[in-house]
Amino acid sequence: MRLYGPGVPLVIDTSAWVRQRDADVIGRWKATLAAGLLAVCPVAALEILASARDEEGFATLDRALGALPQAPVTATVCVAAVGASRDLRGRRRLPAADYLIAAAAAERGFGVLHLDSHYDTLAPVLGFASVRLDRD
Numbered sequence: 001m002r003l004y005g006p007g008v009p010l011v012i013d014t015s016a017w018v019r020q021r022d023a024d025v026i027g028r029w030k031a032t033l034a035a036g037l038l039a040v041c042p043v044a045a046l047e048i049l050a051s052a053r054d055e056e057g058f059a060t061l062d063r064a065l066g067a068l069p070q071a072p073v074t075a076t077v078c079v080a081a082v083g084a085s086r087d088l089r090g091r092r093r094l095p096a097a098d099y100l101i102a103a104a105a106a107e108r109g110f111g112v113l114h115l116d117s118h119y120d121t122l123a124p125v126l127g128f129a130s131v132r133l134d135r136d
Contacts, residue, residue, distance in 0.1 A: 001031035004113055005131040009039040011071045011105040013098075013114035014047040016133040024135040038113070039069040041104040043097050071104040080106065084125045094118045102126050 004010060010032070020029045032038055040048075045065045052058035081099035088094075095118065102122040105112045111129030112119045123130035 001027050003035055003037060004028055004032045004133070005037065005111050006129050007037070008129060009037050009069050009071075009108070009110045010113040010129070010131055011039045011041050011101060011110050012044060012048075012068075013101060013112055013116055013119065014044055015115040016113045017044070017048050018051075019115065019133060022135075025133060028134075032113075036069070039071055039105075039108075039110055040065045041071040041101045042073055043100045043104070047097065069110075071101075071108045071110055073100055073104050074107065077103045077107050080126060084122060087125045088121070092118070092121050094121065098122065102128060 019025055029038075045062075048065065049058060049061055052061050077100060080103040081096075084099055084103065085094075098116065098118040099122065102112055102119060103126055104110075106126040106128040111131050112123075113131050113133055115133045119130040122128075
């Protein structure tokens with residue numbers, strides 16, 4: 001089974017997370033996960049955890065996300081996110097979360113797995129692999 005991305009860990013954006021069980025995605029998703037190439041950023045984790053229906057669901061999601069490689073939000077990530085916003089010069093108003101997720105991925109040399117064109121805009125500015133959650 002083909003993996004997502006260029007062989008580096010990929011921070012999972014919420015737009016990808018919610019589609020991981022789709023029949024035309026699940027094979028590549030599982031293969032990429034088994035290869036240890038799916039990662040998480042605390043900003044995306046907070047968005048994903050917000051979908052938990054109850055405490056048990058929250059705990060299950062928290063364990064699953066906690067087991068993945070991490071792309072933390074550091075002071076330098078925040079500086080890079082603000083710099084990317086400056087570099088884009090207002091051409092695109094993007095959610096703050098997307099700037100932070102992208103900058104956290106870039107700082108670690110990770111990519112971002114998504115179905116959100118904002119990451120395609122941020123990739124050349126921050127220098128990370130923008131990987132769309134393509135269908136098999």
